[in-house]
Amino acid sequence: MSLSTIWVYADAAADKPLTITLELLAKARTLGASSVEAFCGGDATALAATLGAHGAAKVHHVGDLGGQLPGPAVAAAMAAAIGAGAAPDLIMFGMTYEGRDIAARLSVKLGKTVLTNSTDVRVDGDEVVAQTAIFGGNTLVDTAFVGAGPHLAMFRPKSFAAEEGGAAGGELLAVAVPELGAAGAARIIERHVEASSGPKLDEANVVVSGGRGLGEAAKYSMIEDLAKLLKAAPGASRAIVDAGWVPYSYQVGQTGKVVKPTVYIAAGISGATQHMVGMKGSKNIIAINKDKEAPIFGIADLGIVGDVHKVLPKLIEALQARS
Amino acid sequence: MNVVVCVKQIPDPASPGALDPATNTLKREGKLILDESDSYGVEMALQLVGTAGSGEVSLVSMAPNGEVSGLRTALAMGAAKAVLVSDPALQGSDALTTARVLAKAIERLGGADLIITATESTDGYTGTVPEQIAAFLDLPAVTFAKHVVVDGSSLKVKRQTEAGYDDVECPLPAVISVTAGVVEPRYPSFKGIMAAKSKPVDTVTAADLGLSADQVGWAGSGQKVVAVKAAEARAAGEVIEDDGEGYLKVVAFLESLKVI
Numbered sequence A: 001m002s003l004s005t006i007w008v009y010a011d012a013a014a015d016k017p018l019t020i021t022l023e024l025l026a027k028a029r030t031l032g033a034s035s036v037e038a039f040c041g042g043d044a045t046a047l048a049a050t051l052g053a054h055g056a057a058k059v060h061h062v063g064d065l066g067g068q069l070p071g072p073a074v075a076a077a078m079a080a081a082i083g084a085g086a087a088p089d090l091i092m093f094g095m096t097y098e099g100r101d102i103a104a105r106l107s108v109k110l111g112k113t114v115l116t117n118s119t120d121v122r123v124d125g126d127e128v129v130a131q132t133a134i135f136g137g138n139t140l141v142d143t144a145f146v147g148a149g150p151h152l153a154m155f156r157p158k159s160f161a162a163e164e165g166g167a168a169g170g171e172l173l174a175v176a177v178p179e180l181g182a183a184g185a186a187r188i189i190e191r192h193v194e195a196s197s198g199p200k201l202d203e204a205n206v207v208v209s210g211g212r213g214l215g216e217a218a219k220y221s222m223i224e225d226l227a228k229l230l231k232a233a234p235g236a237s238r239a240i241v242d243a244g245w246v247p248y249s250y251q252v253g254q255t256g257k258v259v260k261p262t263v264y265i266a267a268g269i270s271g272a273t274q275h276m277v278g279m280k281g282s283k284n285i286i287a288i289n290k291d292k293e294a295p296i297f298g299i300a301d302l303g304i305v306g307d308v309h310k311v312l313p314k315l316i317e318a319l320q321a322r323s
Numbered sequence B: 001m002n003v004v005v006c007v008k009q010i011p012d013p014a015s016p017g018a019l020d021p022a023t024n025t026l027k028r029e030g031k032l033i034l035d036e037s038d039s040y041g042v043e044m045a046l047q048l049v050g051t052a053g054s055g056e057v058s059l060v061s062m063a064p065n066g067e068v069s070g071l072r073t074a075l076a077m078g079a080a081k082a083v084l085v086s087d088p089a090l091q092g093s094d095a096l097t098t099a100r101v102l103a104k105a106i107e108r109l110g111g112a113d114l115i116i117t118a119t120e121s122t123d124g125y126t127g128t129v130p131e132q133i134a135a136f137l138d139l140p141a142v143t144f145a146k147h148v149v150v151d152g153s154s155l156k157v158k159r160q161t162e163a164g165y166d167d168v169e170c171p172l173p174a175v176i177s178v179t180a181g182v183v184e185p186r187y188p189s190f191k192g193i194m195a196a197k198s199k200p201v202d203t204v205t206a207a208d209l210g211l212s213a214d215q216v217g218w219a220g221s222g223q224k225v226v227a228v229k230a231a232e233a234r235a236a237g238e239v240i241e242d243d244g245e246g247y248l249k250v251v252a253f254l255e256s257l258k259v260i
Ligand SMILES: Cc1cc2nc3c(=O)[nH]c(=O)nc-3n(C[C@H](O)[C@H](O)[C@H](O)COP(=O)(O)OP(=O)(O)OC[C@H]3O[C@@H](n4cnc5c(N)ncnc54)[C@H](O)[C@@H]3O)c2cc1C
Pocket: A210, A211, A212, A213, A214, A215, A236, A237, A238, A239, A240, A251, A252, A253, A254, A255, A256, A257, A267, A268, A269, A270, A271, A272, A273, A274, A275, A278, A288, A289, A290, A291, A294, A306, A307, A308, A309, B037, B120, B121, B122, B125
């Protein structure tokens, strides 16, 4: 069986597709489908060219949602298009805020399961099979969809490499949003963007992350100083995000960002599975921890068993002397 | 104000997870505990009902073998009653079926003004059940809530986003999923633990909720595991004790990678 049409749900922020969307388009192009198309949860006029350059022959969009949350609205628009006979075989979502909500709403409308946290997908004979990694990424499970499409699959960021390609396209097509009733009653009143300096966490070549081992919020400044010196993005474990030391956008891991930099420095981080799944794909990992049994040392290329309050200041000083 | 909290009962995360070779699903026998992610939902519910000054907090859970130990913890925190759905026919259910079952259990309780879940469970972490429940109940939902206030018959939520957060307003009844750290969960008092023993737990089967065998469990899951294999592990590198010069090793390593 070859796939006829694949839809990729296009997440966007500040009129730019998220990296995960470009990663999914690159993967979709390799599955031998007759048509790869993007489906956008807002006004995609500014996105169509980029999505087209990454392989989207068509760009369906629901236009400005006027404060509605994308979950109910986009799922209803997708279900209506499918009901009208334009059913794709596979719909690919990123594991993002909007991707989760839309896939969840659509799965109920279509009565279809969702394979989440996928890290790969293939066509195997007449089955579509998604792969996921469990137990902290140490065990790989291949799961096939049963029955007819459209198959709903959600993917972890950084499972594929984003690259331009495919036939130039990006034809913009408006899609109507049906009446939602009570399900669509929530409204976004105001959007708050948290400024972050330096390179973006999930695109930076170097990431410096801090954890509870820093001891107190004020000590996070060592992470920021080191990051500046290395032109790196500052990151964090969930423990210190929950403690309110840094904003959620700094969090690396299963519920935070997934990063694959050239160098990941982990200072005062134990290396819980939920953190490691967000950074174990880094090319080089340096860990600084006073406990030589800390799990992070199991995946570190260079491990320093020591006190961050001693190692980091000297490291910062040495780098300042060089610049 | 009546709040229903979905609480998952999971194997203790401290003990390593294992797959049941016969079914390729997570092994779930042995004692199950309250998923820590849901302790935030229970605490949030208790605070909201406390502020409202009337109503109660009820719990719904789907778990095998009539398991109630996690429920007892949440009841000891102050929830009033619980519905437990436990049925061998549910084994192998996917998130969609879990949400269908939980939505039926919530309807069985009746009168929910607000339904609270966590953003993701510790052992399943699909993150889809909250919005699926809302879809089955035809309710609005605000997921990834990091701050919640009830203002009369509507909800004011700070919702986490890619770029920061949004202020979202939503009429009740509604579903929300809350992130960890949103509130500080209380420890059950001795009095609470004692009282929890006598609080009602209504245990039901899939059939009691009007769900037929082919809608649930393996038959209803729409997926099948075709292979399980070990991922190639990442080798550990050099680990050295800091003798005061450990930072020089880091500098040398960064130099070798041409990062500095
Ligand atoms: C559903 C779910 C999702 C999750 N998602 C994420 C996620 O996305 N990202 C994430 O990070 N976590 C996540 N977690 C939490 C994760 O399980 C861990 O709790 C968390 O990563 C621990 O953070 P930490 O390593 O900073 O703290 P700890 O585990 O407390 O480790 C602190 C480390 O610092 C070391 N240390 C202490 N003092 C010093 C010192 N002076 N010098 C050097 N080292 C020192 C200690 O030896 C210890 O190893 C999730 C959990 C759940 C249940």
